[in-house]
Amino acid sequence: MEILAFQRVYTKIEQLTKATCTLRAQGVGYEELAMVHGRLAQVVKIMGDEVTLQVFSGTEGIPTNAEVVFYGKPPTLNVSDALAGRFFNAFGQPIDGGPEVQGEEREIGGPSVNPVRRKQPSELITTGIAGIDLNNTLVTGQKIPFFADPDQPYNQVMAMVALRAKADKIILGGMGLSNDDYLFYKHVFENAGALHRIVSFVNTTENPPVERLLVPDMALTAAEYFAVDKNEKVLVLLSDMTLYADALSIVSNRMDQIPSKDSMPGSLYSDLAKIYEKAVQFEAGGSITIIAVTTLSSGDITHAVPDNTGYITEGQLFLRRDTDIGKVIVDPFRSLSRLKQLVIGKKTRADHPQVMNAAIRLYADAANARTKLENGFDLTDYDERALRFAREYSDRLLAIDVNLHVEDMLDTAWELFGKYFSKAEVGIKQELVEKHWKEMPRKLPQLSL
């Protein structure tokens, strides 16, 4: 953005902190953009003629006589089909060497969808991963994060899900993404020949953290363009929302706000909800589905970021390394997709809900048996069968390297039920048992623990 003629230039900054600067100015609108010493900034507080600006890339080196120019508008993005296949920074400027995108200029962070204009999500997203499709089925218009420790392969799983999900557009919002992970995404999408369906807004660890605050709104403004104007199925990937929240806490701290839990701002819930609630299914067929990542510190989900996220999103997917089979699995206990009820047994086979629950219940029995074993108690015959079941269930269904049709997943589950349990132990509705029960030879492999 260049400075226009007759624009007023201020040159007297009165206060500077690491992330904000304050000056006297008139006629400034709330949330308006400004340029401070060649850096983008946004109005976050107006008190009389004192205006406080949040400088996205930090205030290092800004002198009190720096030039400040107000743009008279909030941050915007030019939207058109030309966005497809392009890579941008947090401000929506190209970083792939291509030209500026021409198109309609739209304010980012726009208004919410009227809830009565939403449609109830009902379209199944299949990923081939049974930990997701069988136990935590995803639906278009859903918002769901991966809860994962930083060392887990969530970016790989997200890229895989994105490519298998058959979305018209995939929009990547990278916040604090390492350069290696950014290149990984680029590479995977390129290899899959999907680059023309991708739009990326990336803030890497090399960029200043406060810039990240613009990334979700940029990504979702682009998503709304494709979903509303073009009626497309859009999948938005946000990685990593914990780093986004960290940026929020930096700014609120600089603004002297009283922190609430875990030094996060008191408005964290609303701030996150504004982003996640952009996920929507429209009547006209377009949809925005959000898959995000919230990194945890050593699995702690009571921390303010995962905790608030869990209350906002429609479930969460937990990744965990199963030491028995040496693979990463989607944890069936802690994972949940709230919208699965809208499709399972309706868009999938009728036995899906009961098979899913029965398998997880039996898996829980195995967990109890394991506790017994670890405490040095004898196992009953049932305990041993549950443990064998759990191992095979984990390997053939929960592991993230599985790629199956939903029907095959259900058949696999029935096969495991027949192999290890009696009908009464499985406890499924009689009519479904009669239809699907597979009598399997009870030749049990030796259990090695």
Add this chain to the structure above:
Amino acid sequence: MNTTTTGHITGIIANLAIIKVQGPVAQNEVCYVQHEGAPLMAEVIKVRSGYAYAQVFESTRGLKTGTPVEFAGSMLEATLGPGILSRNYDGLMHDLNTMEGIFLKRSDYTHALDLERRWGFTPLAKPGTLVQAGDWLGEVRENAIPHRIMVPFSLSGTYTLRRVEPAGEYKVEDTIAVLTDAAGRQVEVSMKQKWPVKQAIRTYIEKPRPYKLLETGIRTIDTLNPIVEGGTGFIPGPFGSGKTVLQQAISRQADADVVVVAACGERANEVVELFSEFPQLEDPWHPGRKLMERTVIIANTSNMPVAAREASVYTAMTIAEYYRSMGLKVLLLADSTSRWAQALREMSNRMEELPGPDAFPMDLSAIISNFYSRAGIVKLRNGHSGSITFIGTVSPAGGNLKEPVTESTRKAARCFYALSQQRADSKRYPAIDPIDSYSKYLEYPELQATLAEAILPGWVDLVNRLKNILLRGKEAAEQINILGDDGVTVDYHLQFWRSEVVDAVILQQDAFDAVDARTPLARQKYMAELVWDICQMCFAFESFEEVAPYFKRIINQMKQMNYSVFESEAFTQFEAGLQDILAERKTN
């Protein structure tokens, strides 16, 4: 209050606007910020040396200092009259359906009622009678519900009814009655009235203790910890423990005339579920009617303006009080009151007030208990009674029940339905912990008497015996965990498995199964007695290893009963099968 007060903006921090005021201004007065010709609604929350601090119910983007502000001269009000039912409102009671476009536009303030619709009015009161606020003057049919037209709540003292319009079709703003006060001044009454949402409507003569069960069809509530007409309850639980599924089940199944749902700072897709399913689903208590006919939804989803979130619960309560004054049984559900508390926290933070625990405002506890106290069963002047049963959910941060919102609510609500993460993890839904949860109403002799009459003499005793089985089962499980399966006698295993029968057959319920989702009281009684019978039986076992497989068969058989239509052929067959299994090992 003065209607000519104006002012202009001098400061903006997020949705807090600081306004230099010319003229008198009241606390909680509504004002409109004239932003580029579009009035943005706001509410005064603090006044200090000529400046009003107002929370703006919209995004403040683009707002500038100097922008003119007009004060409305009234507090935030709900518009009350026929036509509220089946509508979807935002937190300030604007009709969401009549708004234009896909996105919510700032200052698109639609009317709460349909002003053009004609209602078939029947007078109830005779001219010449002395009337007071809340007395019934006439009646219209609103979706088959008798909607009483009342003397406006804002009138104080006694009036004489001079004239009431004859039966006929009227619009909500037409005059349907004329009153005169002691001085002979005339007051014209229409079917529409306004009431400030933060004040309780108190047109009743007394508020007795609740005494009557409110049936929800959910076994773990009705049988073990019942909620009552005019009672209060709350459901705290970590995310993923099934709060919303449980609350939606209650909203579908409860025996209420009117259901008010306040979706307060929660997910939009959950509200959409109500919007799309309630017009299709049948009202279980009134065959032929749809659920939507008795329901009104106040939606302030988590991405809608934060300030309106606080207003949304008050709007919902005011609507509930309005229908209670008609002698109706109202159920009010708020999901979730934590979001409302968070909205209070955000504002208090922006006003730089000294914070209380977890940065919540100091008066949080008082605000919550004041709100819960607006529920209750009331006796009206005409001898009828009406009730508001209020159930709120709480979303404790980190699942920790010691946080301020849960603690404050625990003091205010009489029923506590604790959702347990452990039960949710093992898919034992609804995940209400049977041991931590309580209903104080079970101790009320009034309720014990009506339960004995409605269900069974000595019902509360039976319930307490079942609870005792659960408690002893938990103790046995702990012993077995410590000492090992073979380190305890077979009796411990029996004790544990008896509690598993209670758990599996009474507590666990499939909210997504057409039959199991709702269990009428008669069926709950039948199953409770059957379970109790089994709990009293003695069985012969050689070793502990036989106990689990045997009880699993019993549980499986009884689950099949739960899935079958009550007293159907399938049900009877499964029960016969159960008796066969029991006969195998029964010794008494």
